[in-house]
Each structure stands twice: as structure tokens, then as C-alpha cells.
Amino acid sequence: AQSVTQPDIHITVSEGASLELRCNYSYGATPYLFWYVQSPGQGLQLLLKYFSGDTLVQGIKGFEAEFKRSQSSFNLRKPSVHWSDAAEYFCAVGNAGGTSYGKLTFGQGTILTVHP
Amino acid sequence: EADIYQTPRYLVIGTGKKITLECSQTMGHDKMYWYQQDPGMELHLIHYSYGVNSTEKGDLSSESTVSRIRTEHFPLTLESARPSHTSQYLCASSRRGGASTDTQYFGPGTRLTVL
Numbered sequence: 346a347q348s349v350t351q352p353d354i355h356i357t358v359s360e361g362a363s364l365e366l367r368c369n370y371s372y373g374a375t376p377y378l379f380w381y382v383q384s385p386g387q388g389l390q391l392l393l394k395y396f397s398g399d400t401l402v403q404g405i406k407g408f409e410a411e412f413k414r415s416q417s418s419f420n421l422r423k424p425s426v427h428w429s430d431a432a433e434y435f436c437a438v439g440n441a442g443g444t445s446y447g448k449l450t451f452g453q454g455t456i457l458t459v460h461p
Numbered sequence: 462e463a464d465i466y467q468t469p470r471y472l473v474i475g476t477g478k479k480i481t482l483e484c485s486q487t488m489g490h491d492k493m494y495w496y497q498q499d500p501g502m503e504l505h506l507i508h509y510s511y512g513v514n515s516t517e518k519g520d521l522s523s524e525s526t527v528s529r530i531r532t533e534h535f536p537l538t539l540e541s542a543r544p545s546h547t548s549q550y551l552c553a554s555s556r557r558g559g560a561s562t563d564t565q566y567f568g569p570g571t572r573l574t575v576l
Binding site: 379381386387388389390391394435448449450451452453454456 | 467503509569572
């Protein structure tokens with residue numbers, strides 16, 4: 346069965362500092378990988394996704410993520426954090442085929458706090 | 462960006478009431494999903510549909526039921542609400558066919574409180 350682990354439940358950074366949120370996955374084949382962001386009381390907004398090709402993917406709001414097959418990781422990065430980035434971030438892995446085609450498995454989320 | 466709507470956004474209701482959470486999307490997506498999310502926790506898939514008249518139970522057991530009579534509409538019903546049903550319910554949709562169509566787009570969610 347596929348699974349996603351986000352080791353950091355809560356991260357605090359200063360505005361302007363760099364950010365890296367960790368995500369490790371378990372999946373038998375090449376995974377589809379996603380990062381979503383959720384503001385309080387809101388739904389999830391897609392930041393970026395990886396299906397194939399270039400392992401460094403660019404997303405919205407200045408975020409990027411790198412797929413590393415050897416480490417089963419898909420970490421999210423941003424060079425300079427803005428106060429508006431404070432939210433909860435979810436990593437997810439999707440099924441590429443079979444009976445569970447299209448279903449997503451989510452990690453527990455990482456809450457990001459940004460200090461001024 | 463997909464247009465997917467959920468109503469109501471917030472609902473406080475007493476035990477034993479029947480409730481229906483509405484979800485509609487205007488993107489013509491074939492696949493639709495319902496997730497349950499407790500505060501500070503991950504999302505758990507409770508129902509999904511790959512098209513009209515297709516519904517399946519998700520990974521997390523739920524007492525709710527769903528229907529898919531129209532492509533754009535995927536309501537979730539609880540026949541008799543209980544305090545254990547208190548949670549946030551998120552609806553999502555995606556297109557069918559091809560790798561890039563697995564991207565799910567989410568509605569704003571319904572926060573349900575059962576007293």
C-alpha cells in the first residue's frame with residue numbers, strides 16, 4: 346500500500362528565510378506526487394505536481410520541489426518565505442493505475458508559521 | 462483552476478438529523494471524491510466516483526452515502542447525524558484519462574458540527 350510521511354508537524358521560520366518541507370513516500374512504481382496548501386478554514390490549493398520528466402518542478406507562489414527516486418522523497422522548497430505563506434502543507438502520492446487509479450494518499454501535513 | 466463549490470460552508474446541527482452536503486463542479490470532470498479531515502490531521506478518502514451512476518467507498522469507513530446522478534453534482538448524505546460525524550468534509554474532482562488528469566482540485570470544504 347502506498348503511504349506518505351511528512352516528518353515535521355510544525356515548522357517556524359522568519360520572513361525572508363528559506364524553507365524546506367520534507368516528504369517521503371512509499372509506492373511500488375513511479376509515483377505521481379503533489380503538494381497542496383491549505384489556509385485555515387479553506388480547501389486545498391494545488392502548489393505543484395510531478396508526473397514524469399524533469400525531477401525539479403516549479404509551482405505557484407515561488408515554490409519548487411525535487412523528486413529524488415533514490416531517497417523516495419519529494420521535498421518542497423522556497424528561497425524566501427513571505428508572511429502570507431503561513432498555512433498547512435500537504436504532500437500526496439497518487440496511483441498511476443490499477444483498481445485505485447487516480448486516488449490520492451495524503452501525509453499528515455506540516456503547519457508553517459512565519460515570524461515577521 | 463477548477464471551479465468546485467460546496468454548500469453549506471458551515472453547518473451546526475443536532476443529533477439524529479438528516480443532512481446533505483452539496484458539491485458541484487463546472488469543469489466537466491468525470492471523477493469526484495469526498496474526503497474527511499479532522500483538525501490537524503490528514504485527509505481520508507471516504508467516497509469516490511468515476512462517472513455518472515458510479516460510486517465506491519474509500520479507504521476510511523463512513524456512515525455517509527453518496528450519489529452521482531449528474532456529472533457535475535456529487536452530494537453526500539448522513540441519514541442520522543451523530544457527534545462522531547463532526548469534521549471537515551472536502552470535495553474534489555479531476556478529469557479521467559491520461560497521467561496528467563490525476564490532478565485533483567478541491568472545494569472550500571464544509572465544516573460540520575453535530576451537537
